[in-house]
Amino acid sequence: MLPISKDLNWFNVYGIPGSTLNIPNAHALRLSETLLSQRVIEGEYVLLYLDQRRTYLVKVEAGKNFHTHKGFIKLDDLIGKEYGSTVESSLGVQFTVLKPLLRDYIMKSVRRTQIMYPKDIALIIVYSGIGPGSRVVEAGTGTGALTMALAHFVRPNGHVYSYEIRGEFLETAEKNIKRAGLADFVELKNKDITVGIDETDLDAVILDMATPWLVVPHAYRALKPCRTFVSFSPTIDQTVKTVEALKENNFIDIETVECLVRGIQTEKGKTRPQTLMTAHTGYITFARKALNHTIANYSKQ
Incomplete structure (x- = not known):
């Protein structure tokens, strides 16, 4: 400064x-x-908004142009421009200059795998109880969508340790995380978490992987008492195996949910639910680490 x-x-x-x-x-x-x-600075990312279906996440670099089907935009014209104002393309089309939100970085991320959607991420953030200063282990980094969200909420003095067995996925995730300005709060680890968790005194263990039940014993040892285990699985079979493992490893308050979000088409006299929606993406299981709970308690329910 x-x-x-x-x-x-x-x-x-x-x-x-x-x-x-x-x-x-x-x-x-x-x-x-x-x-x-409130103004665009060279080197940062902006969101160019044409309409609800057409938005573009662009890095502002002097001397360069950004090309669209509605003409090109001189990026020099963006430097110093107030956010919320408009810029005109070479074809005279107006784009609104917006400051990107977390969801923009997530939905515009470079993808090598299916990403986790904001609807599921939001539920995980709230139910896991993480916040500034939290130490979180994540497994199944993928393209880093959930990783970015976790890092966003644990900063400025928390940290996310993200495990991924495929190196090529980590390369993509690293690019997405850096683009969002969150690299200082993330450590990417090319390691199989089913072998073990290196970290201890964790506030949450959050999994998006094929065999989460294999991680449950490691998660129990790594978590602080009362802290949260979260697993995102696309199938019921995976979910059942995970819940059984949680019961056997002294976790309580076990709950599985599915989050469905339906958009509403709002127009005077014609407001109705949108025809298309992203429905099933996965089942999310939450649990808390207990110290002296036994499986016998479940049989009494």
Whole structure:
């Protein structure tokens, strides 16, 4: 960060026309960060919005053009532009310049595998109880969709340790995580988690893999008491095996859910549910680590 002076023209420092700020240092810092966050800076990503079906995640690089079927956009024109304003393509089509959200980085991620959808990720985040400072182990990194979400919520002083047995998937995930600006909060591990978990005192173990039941004993040893185990599985057979393993390994409060989200087509006089929806993606199982619970308790239910 540049040193603050009482008469610092923050806009001109970043090549943005503006007047000198004559305010106390601390206020200048806060205001400058706010003002800069509202304008596009070279090197960051923006979301170019044409309509609900056509959006583009673009890195702003000076001297380059971004080509679309509606003409090209000079990326130089974006630098210093206020978020929420519009930019015109070479064919005169207007695009709105948006600051990307977490969901944009997830849905626009480079994919080598099927990603986990925001509807499932949101449920996992809330039910797992993670937050700033949490230490989380994840397995089945894939393209890093869930990894990005976990990192987003454990920062600034938490960490995600993500296990993946396929090196080529890790390469793709690393690119997606860096693009979202979350690499400092993630350690990618090319390792089979069914062999064991290196970390201890964890706040959550979250799995998206073919054989989660094989990880349950390792998860029990690695978790803090009362902390959360989560497994995402596409089939019932996987889910049943996982639940049985949880019961046998002193986990309680076991619950399996499926999350369905249906969009609504809103139009005056014609509002109705959308015809198409992403329905079944997987079953999500949650459980908490107990210290003295026994399987006998389940037979009394």
